[in-house]
Amino acid sequence: MLFVLFVVKKVRIVKPQSVLIELQPLFEKNAPKALANTQLRRNMGKATQTIRGKRAAVVDEMPDWEALREAGRAIKARTLRHLDSYLLQLEDSVTRAGGSVHWARDAAEANAIITRLVQQQAREVIKIKSLTTDEIKLNAALADAGITAIETDLAELIIQLAGEHSSHILVPAIHKNRAEIRELFMRTLGVAELSDEPTALAAVARTYLREKFLTTRVAISGANFAVAETGTVCVVESEGNGRMCLTLPDLLISVMGIEKVIPSFQDFEVMLQLLPRSSTGERMNPYTSLWRGVTPGDGPQEFHLVLLDNGRSDVLADTVGRQTLNCIRCSACLNICPIYERTGGHAYGSVYPGPIGAILTPQLVGVEHARSLPFASTLCGACYDVCPVKINIPEVLVHLRGEVVRQQQDTGGLRAALEPENLAMTALAKLFESRLAYEAAQQAGKLGQLPLKHDGHISWLPGLLGGWTAMRDLEAMPDETFREWWAKRKAEG
Amino acid sequence: MSAKDTILRRIHTALRDVPPAERPEDVRVARDYRLTDDAPRAEIVQQFAERVAEYKAAVRVVREADLVATIAAALRARGISRLVVPAGLPEAWLPPDITPLRDTPPLSHTQLDTSEGVITSCALGIAQTGTIVLDHGLGQGRRALSLLPDYHLCIVRAAQVIGLVPEAIGMLDEAAHAGRPLTFISGPSATSDIELNRVEGVHGPRTLEVIVIV
């Protein structure tokens, strides 16, 4: 079974690269830079702690949380195992309600469809934050066609004005403090006087964007869910910019990954409970909009839904990796992840950061383009525990690590197979496959490293493994392993 | 081959492990989460009011006889005299001294933007989450009406308040099958994008007030 993904990967010539911010995202190169940035580390720490606490509170008040998670998982499993028929049903429902449905094999195709639709009507579009449009690099494609895309989420606007990339799925501008935002607004929006009070900063964004909402004729959104049975598309948000984009323009284009479809309207009773509590830690997010096709006299009178594959059907083909497509992008796994908390989202070099990024990105673009990502984890399992649709992230990580190792050996022949890193990875992959073996090895490691340890660091390793320590400062194994600490932390509640 | 055919074929190939005879219903979805809240009605309505208030929306619980006076007081406190009034809203709810802005013929976006506020009824209220749902039927108006004005006053009858999200979705099933747009509103618009401070009121109405008629 492990080989299904592998075989598919090898026959394919072109892989979608667009999920990666840079061509070769090297977690191990970016992470030290991120760790050195104290502002980022402080913000990330505060952010993840706050959201974690809020989530825990609203999840704990639900006596049926586990039943909801299980239902969420089952709904996605049902969807994915019958994805082709649900997509056809969705197309039919939307079309009958006056919408148009487009299919895009990859990012370039999706961008071409959207550009063509926009070009007929406008030079400027308003956008709702959407990871899917980040994934296909839509804004750049539109810019190439002379179309300006204006991001309307506050955080996205901040990032766009600063010309940066997002660092968190949910709170993309988490790495900027209010003084920096104030300075940015004064510089780019021509505001003469402005305090750094969050309310004042939000008011500036409101005024600037209100004019755009009232005058822009085309909007582009992602979609959180789309119901095959009724053709209902759903956008979940906080600020109201979503409602503006979905209501005021004449033309609305929504882009969704093919895995976002759900079978029935009833399934909302599960998803609309799981998503807000896991995501922002609220009982319900401020605004959720549902619509189908075109409603005469209300909202955009032209609606297009773009269904995007871009590597997803390959993820589907791997029976271990398939569950990755359950993801409802809540970001709970980011907020709980000890690695993410310390490095932030930029270190992953991918549109999808954190634990979900570590498993989704390599599968979308092929492990050969994102080799380090499956290793950006300690396999502590916290992400699995919080995932509202029960994606077993550690299981998929281990599976992908094996994939990386097998592929390196495969492409490099015998010599490569005998390289120390590959040998080590092979051994590691074996270890990670069994929790017991992994824990035993950690214990052995603690003893075995004693002769090499100086001031808590190992800067020299004997023999073939010397290549590793020449490039990195290996943190000595602490007296208490992460797993031990984590187990204790959990037990202490 | 068209993009659609290619994608469908890729999916078909990817799902080799799914037995051809399997139907979607064969993948069991156990709905053994809570489907109804059997707490007493009064408690459910009370919870609704409390949870709406937690989102920093002003909530008043009043008897039908006091409704108009309460609406008048709420509007007066904000100095509102020109109010957007959707078709189908009971005329008896309107205080005599306000100037209604009617949506027939449709108000322009600019008219809505410069209006002082909007009053609507709703389709239902969810106690568990403190949510108001609009199905944009009578008394609620098309979506822009409850979006562009900076002040939204929403009137909820106690009988419209249900306990749990699954009950709400069940009651909205007909509207969804009819293709009506639905808007779930839980408090005024908000963002946590600046150093994670929750700031109420970004793009939607910055003030949401709710009157529950018991």
Ligand code: SF4
């Ligand atoms: S993997 Fe699970 S926890 Fe992580 S973003 Fe996706 S749904 Fe949320």
